[in-house]
Amino acid sequence: MEKIFKPKFFSILKTGISKKQISSDIFAGIVVGIVALPLAIAFAVASGVSPEKGLITAVIAGFLISF
Numbered sequence: 001m002e003k004i005f006k007p008k009f010f011s012i013l014k015t016g017i018s019k020k021q022i023s024s025d026i027f028a029g030i031v032v033g034i035v036a037l038p039l040a041i042a043f044a045v046a047s048g049v050s051p052e053k054g055l056i057t058a059v060i061a062g063f064l065i066s067f
Helices: 008-015 019-047 051-066
Strands: none
Touching (some): 019 051
């Protein structure tokens, strides 16, 4: 049976990555960070905890998801 899920990281290791791809990935990461961090603060405040806990949760979740 053919693999359904193949992480992009493994295909990049085999084929390499261009400067254009690196720059677009960095730009996308910055945009996601700009959107995600205020959203994490808002979720924390709406849940009744301090904004710092929302930021910590967002950073840990971001590392876990990217891994």
